[in-house]
Amino acid sequence: MPIYLRPCSRCKKTKSRHDRTDRKGRKKCSDCSYQAVAPPALGRKSLGTFRTKEEGEKAMRRALTDHERGIDLAPRGTTVSQIAERFFKAAKPDLALATSARYEELRNLHIAPALGAMACTDVKPAHVAELYAKLRMSEVVYRYASRAKGAEGKECERKGKPLSANSVMRIHRFLHRLFGWAERMNLTARNVIRSVEAPKATASPARALDADQVVRILKAAEGYRLHAFFVVAAMTGMRRGEIGALKWDALDLDAGKAIVRQAIGEDRKGGSFLKSTKSGRERVVPLNAAALAAVRAQRAQQAQDKLLSRSLYADCGFVFADQLGGMLDPDSVSKAFSKLATLAGVKAKGISLHSLRHAAATLALQSGTDVRTLAALLGHASPSTTLNVYGHVVAGAQERAVDALGDAFSQAQARAAVGEVGRA
Numbered sequence: 001m002p003i004y005l006r007p008c009s010r011c012k013k014t015k016s017r018h019d020r021t022d023r024k025g026r027k028k029c030s031d032c033s034y035q036a037v038a039p040p041a042l043g044r045k046s047l048g049t050f051r052t053k054e055e056g057e058k059a060m061r062r063a064l065t066d067h068e069r070g071i072d073l074a075p076r077g078t079t080v081s082q083i084a085e086r087f088f089k090a091a092k093p094d095l096a097l098a099t100s101a102r103y104e105e106l107r108n109l110h111i112a113p114a115l116g117a118m119a120c121t122d123v124k125p126a127h128v129a130e131l132y133a134k135l136r137m138s139e140v141v142y143r144y145a146s147r148a149k150g151a152e153g154k155e156c157e158r159k160g161k162p163l164s165a166n167s168v169m170r171i172h173r174f175l176h177r178l179f180g181w182a183e184r185m186n187l188t189a190r191n192v193i194r195s196v197e198a199p200k201a202t203a204s205p206a207r208a209l210d211a212d213q214v215v216r217i218l219k220a221a222e223g224y225r226l227h228a229f230f231v232v233a234a235m236t237g238m239r240r241g242e243i244g245a246l247k248w249d250a251l252d253l254d255a256g257k258a259i260v261r262q263a264i265g266e267d268r269k270g271g272s273f274l275k276s277t278k279s280g281r282e283r284v285v286p287l288n289a290a291a292l293a294a295v296r297a298q299r300a301q302q303a304q305d306k307l308l309s310r311s312l313y314a315d316c317g318f319v320f321a322d323q324l325g326g327m328l329d330p331d332s333v334s335k336a337f338s339k340l341a342t343l344a345g346v347k348a349k350g351i352s353l354h355s356l357r358h359a360a361a362t363l364a365l366q367s368g369t370d371v372r373t374l375a376a377l378l379g380h381a382s383p384s385t386t387l388n389v390y391g392h393v394v395a396g397a398q399e400r401a402v403d404a405l406g407d408a409f410s411q412a413q414a415r416a417a418v419g420e421v422g423r424a
Helices: 009-014 053-068 080-094 097-115 125-137 165-184 211-221 227-236 240-244 289-308 330-343 354-366 371-378 383-423
Strands: 003-006 033-037 046-050 140-145 155-160 257-260 262-266 272-276 283-286
Touching (some): 033 053, 080 165, 211 354, 227 240, 227 289, 240 330
Antiparallel strands (some): 003 033
16 A cells, blocks of 8 residues: 655654554654555555545545546646636636626735645645734735836735734635635545634624714705615615616506615626625515605606707616616715715714615614514525624613513512502
8 A cells, every 4th residue: 555654854863764663554753644645557646644544545545436436636736826717717607796806806915925836735724824814913915017107017016904804704715615616626635724713703883874864964965866866775775786776677666665686796896787686586675655755756857867868868777877877886876975974964983875774774673673574674695694783783672672571570569569558
């Protein structure tokens, strides 16, 4: 059986070949390892190093079984960068544009400089864990091609802050997906990322507006083109991209309902495109009186736009379109909201257009809406997602419920005491 003992550096210097194993051929030193090599029929490729001889024999049997099934051994010299290139070619059609762009950015900025040149079979959990620790503790160096006039293509670099736990978690998820794909394609023997402890990401607290702040912002938005957009966002809790992708054929104004089927996505270069909803499922969102009035006002605004730009207007069916009927730019909507919030005197840190969604969810919970109903309204995949984001609001409701129970028992005790006095 082609399994050889690989002595550690200490045993290599201090012990002879015969003193490294016992009579049964087992290693004496815990730091030594076993090297398993495939037989000549399989090309004498390395199957890796193992702590025990039994693990090496198991890998050998697995390699022989795979060979009988027609599965080739994982190529020894394939690097992480080469694996990533093959992954993007094979998996890109199944990835959303934004996801694919984000993966490529993570690969280029953080993974390729540290692990890209390593053979995939040589990557150990310790290498990945060290990368995570370095990204969390040290300044990150970003290398990019210059776009300055006269220096096009010249490599430049800048230093940035250490990455947050959430950013490292995104890298971990991509690596897990990458090595999992390589394992399924028999390009590597195992997914080493399974053995790496995932960074503990911290959920960012929901920065919600209160009812008074929402009213002030909507009041400041009156007369602006996006006033109806902001009203619908505040009254339904829909996401920015979902409102922007809403079409007239998805509205039933008589029934007061909107069907959310798609959303506007953005790539890393600022382009916009239509995609499925975040949960991948469509949902029905009820429209209250204020939202219905805003939608009807938007229809009148679009009719006016068509009259002003008859030859240029291209009606794409969007409820909230630009002046020529095209898709809205989500970033421009967010910037307009920030300006109106400042104009209304709402200058709290972290306030953005998404805060209207948080406000709708928070106010709904405080008014007694159950979490399951709210999760369906917001388009969350499960109620647990709603609890993770708005748990602080539910906790407050639970405290009020306990206080109400205490009051009920106190009143019952008071009535019992009065009854006892009456009998005396």
